[in-house]
Amino acid sequence: MNWQTVIGLEIHVQLSTNTKIFSGASTQVGEAANVNASAIDLALPGTLPLLNKEAVDKAIKFGLAIGAEVNPVSVFERKNYFYPDLPKGYQTTQLDQPIVGAGSIDVTLPNGSVKTVRIHHAHLEEDAGKSVHEGFGDCSGIDLNRAGTPLIEIVTEPDMRNADEAVAFAKALHGIVTSIGICDGDMSQGSMRFDVNISIRPMGEDKLGTRTETKNLNSFRFMERAIELEVDRQIDLLETGGEVTQETRLYNADQHRSRAMRSKEEANDYRYFPCPDLLPVVVSHEHIEELRKSLPELPAARAERYQSDLGLPSKIAIQIADDTAASQYLDASVSKGADAKLAANWITGEITSRANNEDLSFSEIPFSADWLAELLTALKNGVVSSKIAKEVFEYSWQDNQSPNKVIESRGLKQMSDSGELEAIVDDVIANAEQQVANYIKAPAEKRGKMMGFFVGQIMKATQGKANPKQINQLLAQKLNALCE
Amino acid sequence: MSMHTLSISQMAKGLREGEFTSEALTRHYLARIEELDDEYNSYITVTPEIAIEQAKAADELIATGNAGVLTGIPIAHKDIFCTKGVRTSAGSKMLDNFISPYDATAVSKLAQSGMVMLGKTNMDEFAMGSTNESSFYGATTNPFNTDMIPGGSSGGSAAAVAALLAPVATATDTGGSIRQPASHCGLTGIKPTYGAVSRFGMIAFASSLDQGGVVARTAEDAALVLDAMMGHDPLDSTSNPTASPATTASLGDSLQGKTIGVPTQFLSDNLDADVKRVFDETRATLESLGAQFKETDLAAAEQAVATYYVIAPAEASANLSRYDGVKFGYRCKDPQDLQDLYLRSRSEGFGDEVKRRILVGTYALSAGYYDAYYRKAQQVRALLTQQILAAFEGVDMIMGPTAPTPAYELGDKVNDPVATYLEDMFTIPANLSGIPAISFAAGFTESGLPIGMQLMAPHYGEAALLNAAHQFQLATNFHVQAVEKVLEVQA
Numbered sequence: 001m002n003w004q005t006v007i008g009l010e011i012h013v014q015l016s017t018n019t020k021i022f023s024g025a026s027t028q029v030g031e032a033a034n035v036n037a038s039a040i041d042l043a044l045p046g047t048l049p050l051l052n053k054e055a056v057d058k059a060i061k062f063g064l065a066i067g068a069e070v071n072p073v074s075v076f077e078r079k080n081y082f083y084p085d086l087p088k089g090y091q092t093t094q095l096d097q098p099i100v101g102a103g104s105i106d107v108t109l110p111n112g113s114v115k116t117v118r119i120h121h122a123h124l125e126e127d128a129g130k131s132v133h134e135g136f137g138d139c140s141g142i143d144l145n146r147a148g149t150p151l152i153e154i155v156t157e158p159d160m161r162n163a164d165e166a167v168a169f170a171k172a173l174h175g176i177v178t179s180i181g182i183c184d185g186d187m188s189q190g191s192m193r194f195d196v197n198i199s200i201r202p203m204g205e206d207k208l209g210t211r212t213e214t215k216n217l218n219s220f221r222f223m224e225r226a227i228e229l230e231v232d233r234q235i236d237l238l239e240t241g242g243e244v245t246q247e248t249r250l251y252n253a254d255q256h257r258s259r260a261m262r263s264k265e266e267a268n269d270y271r272y273f274p275c276p277d278l279l280p281v282v283v284s285h286e287h288i289e290e291l292r293k294s295l296p297e298l299p300a301a302r303a304e305r306y307q308s309d310l311g312l313p314s315k316i317a318i319q320i321a322d323d324t325a326a327s328q329y330l331d332a333s334v335s336k337g338a339d340a341k342l343a344a345n346w347i348t349g350e351i352t353s354r355a356n357n358e359d360l361s362f363s364e365i366p367f368s369a370d371w372l373a374e375l376l377t378a379l380k381n382g383v384v385s386s387k388i389a390k391e392v393f394e395y396s397w398q399d400n401q402s403p404n405k406v407i408e409s410r411g412l413k414q415m416s417d418s419g420e421l422e423a424i425v426d427d428v429i430a431n432a433e434q435q436v437a438n439y440i441k442a443p444a445e446k447r448g449k450m451m452g453f454f455v456g457q458i459m460k461a462t463q464g465k466a467n468p469k470q471i472n473q474l475l476a477q478k479l480n481a482l483c484e
Numbered sequence: 485m486s487m488h489t490l491s492i493s494q495m496a497k498g499l500r501e502g503e504f505t506s507e508a509l510t511r512h513y514l515a516r517i518e519e520l521d522d523e524y525n526s527y528i529t530v531t532p533e534i535a536i537e538q539a540k541a542a543d544e545l546i547a548t549g550n551a552g553v554l555t556g557i558p559i560a561h562k563d564i565f566c567t568k569g570v571r572t573s574a575g576s577k578m579l580d581n582f583i584s585p586y587d588a589t590a591v592s593k594l595a596q597s598g599m600v601m602l603g604k605t606n607m608d609e610f611a612m613g614s615t616n617e618s619s620f621y622g623a624t625t626n627p628f629n630t631d632m633i634p635g636g637s638s639g640g641s642a643a644a645v646a647a648l649l650a651p652v653a654t655a656t657d658t659g660g661s662i663r664q665p666a667s668h669c670g671l672t673g674i675k676p677t678y679g680a681v682s683r684f685g686m687i688a689f690a691s692s693l694d695q696g697g698v699v700a701r702t703a704e705d706a707a708l709v710l711d712a713m714m715g716h717d718p719l720d721s722t723s724n725p726t727a728s729p730a731t732t733a734s735l736g737d738s739l740q741g742k743t744i745g746v747p748t749q750f751l752s753d754n755l756d757a758d759v760k761r762v763f764d765e766t767r768a769t770l771e772s773l774g775a776q777f778k779e780t781d782l783a784a785a786e787q788a789v790a791t792y793y794v795i796a797p798a799e800a801s802a803n804l805s806r807y808d809g810v811k812f813g814y815r816c817k818d819p820q821d822l823q824d825l826y827l828r829s830r831s832e833g834f835g836d837e838v839k840r841r842i843l844v845g846t847y848a849l850s851a852g853y854y855d856a857y858y859r860k861a862q863q864v865r866a867l868l869t870q871q872i873l874a875a876f877e878g879v880d881m882i883m884g885p886t887a888p889t890p891a892y893e894l895g896d897k898v899n900d901p902v903a904t905y906l907e908d909m910f911t912i913p914a915n916l917s918g919i920p921a922i923s924f925a926a927g928f929t930e931s932g933l934p935i936g937m938q939l940m941a942p943h944y945g946e947a948a949l950l951n952a953a954h955q956f957q958l959a960t961n962f963h964v965q966a967v968e969k970v971l972e973v974q975a
Contacts, residue, residue: 039585039586042811042812043806043811044566044584044585044586044812045566045572045574045579045582045584045687045688045806045812046565046566046572046584046586046588046684046685046686046687046688047684047685048683048684048719048720048721049721050718050719050721051721078802080801080802080805080849082805082808082826084808084810084822087806087810087811088802088805088806089802089804089805089806089808090802090805142810142811269850269851271801271802271846271849271850271851271854272849273798273799273802273849273854273858276690276691276692276722276799277688277691277721277722278721279721279722
């Protein structure tokens, strides 16, 4: 049977505020356990939450970025359940009246077509702490540094039909939240976590199948693999007469396996009710408009600009536009005089692969956008060849030295003195009697290819510093003279 | 006249004129507590070191001539207000080992105005009760007759002030917990408008109803302390952002032409005869001062108790989830696993009344019952608030008894929680609608037990309430008789 996959996502996005959503404690990660847990985060008796307006503004910006309705009144509720890393015994979140209503995101798929994914809503909530299960003997440790970090949970409609679409959506979403500056986008640190709801149904069927939810996927790659695994699992089940159980599943990326965590029957009754410690969040029309004005360029508009203004091909334009740091890098190098197409090729090629090797983002790499402009200018002006340019790039990166300095100090400048080059050309021709004889004998149309040997010899003799154009000119001139 | 019968302004005068020092005054009260409190069990924790230190600082300030009216005046805090470095138990085994690392806003405001903390007063566990019998630290007794309940949940504060073991005390009121013990102990107790006194550092029972206030021997004393407690607190989102008007400024206003409504629902035929008599006498006194009475209708008040006992337990069920044995407070011995840790810590750490309310609240919020209970209760709450505010369009204040009966014997209703819930029928409407209400001593039973009357006003009408009680106290001497009766018993 032909099956159709139906995918909806719930995404937890950590908002990049300095302090927590309901306390003044720092949201800094990587510190000693519980250093950033204040009396409020510890839920000490008598403490009360105080809403961080910055978190509200960031949630509103997200709503504006996806063209969603921003609700003028939203309400925090308590979601009750016991867990050691949930200090109050309830999570403060939103349910019936979330801050962001329905919207949508247009996603360009790898094949170039555009898919619209509808957003059901997005709500504000607090993150939980972490349980640490190693290093405490029979016990577990609790680290509440993360407790109270502001999140928005974004819930999509079940609009995606395969892993490619889901991943393309996830990347587009990542591009949006990072370009409007509401999230650092660091997925390895859990800044964006994806829960994937998956069901399958016979092709042509309207009714949705029973879904499962695979929780807490924190890389695009894991998400893709987890979806493929789950779709295969459901197809196997249904084709062998089994049934899909509505359940929450956990994906283990190392083993590429998933297991059931809890079924619908075991699900908590969360007993939501409006939090009496917090007033409804009221946002004025004026404030929303102010935030709208403050929104920077969004990835879709940026991709459009890269195509129309910089003449980039759509695939590269979208690839760079989705990555805010890469976009800033491109814009900066172009403004410093780099050729846009060259710069885009370098960014998606050399620089991305070098950055990936060291697991760095564009905002962290040691080779600045100014340097890229410098290097590409040198390349364009014939100061270095494209082969030497890659060498210069490597030295610059390693030694933290500007391309011009590298060219200077390592003597990588192309030979521009034609007299010196001419002597080398003459020398090479004089020492290659056999090749010269063959060249002369060959029909004119084959001679072009035979020049390669001489070019290689000259490059060797000049350690690659000769200008290839000049070599070709001189060689053609000299060899053709011998033919006459 | 001995120091323990002085009013706040008399004490302030004595301090200012050098008749006695704050240290002497404080030591006097500490000695009385030491000598007499075994009888009442009104304090859970006495803090003599802090008291003496604060008193000495107050004396230094008084010597500079920069003291305020509250500088150097001793006060007791209900053990629901967090006090830095001092156990804050909320009357529960669960928090018997909890030393708060911070001060509640109300506590720090009073300390800033120079008040001296004598200690922390007994209370029903997590403020759940109206007899003070649910305290982990044992019941508090009524200073007028130690076989009787003092009322609750602020029974320790009321007993301490009535027994002259503190001049004044902080208290909290979720459904009547300031006013009912004030009534049973011959005191003036005021529950301000919701949002007037910060809840930060006040251990939560039912967040949308809880409000801090004062029990005192007179309306004037209550006004002086309340003025120092009220005010916007940025740490409490539900705190009123505009300043509450100072109540002491209105204490000279006349009652001439003021109208007072009496809800027919508050004066049913089966009201206690003594309570009915005191009501009639109070009405006559206030009329003689120029007030005019008229009937008002608060039909929804009849559903107030039922509404309250859905909303308060629902909020409590979530507020008390943090007491799980994980981070602070009581933890069971040798937990076998997480489930066991939760189950036994909470089973062993909470008393019966608290567990009962957690169960009721959890049930009221559960899937399938939410609409029938919690949502319905919120609707009734809105309706009642509407009716009360409508009633205030025709009257300045609303009067009725504070409690349907005077204090009864300890143990009388221990096995009948619903009977004690009904004790709150007159006080609950003010909490549900967030309006201020006061109870003041207005008479006595044949056997000498105090009876209080309650006045309610629209939001932020504290000044009118305190002034009405003050005018009543200028015209009567029940507040003086109350002190005399307790001194007689103590002698």
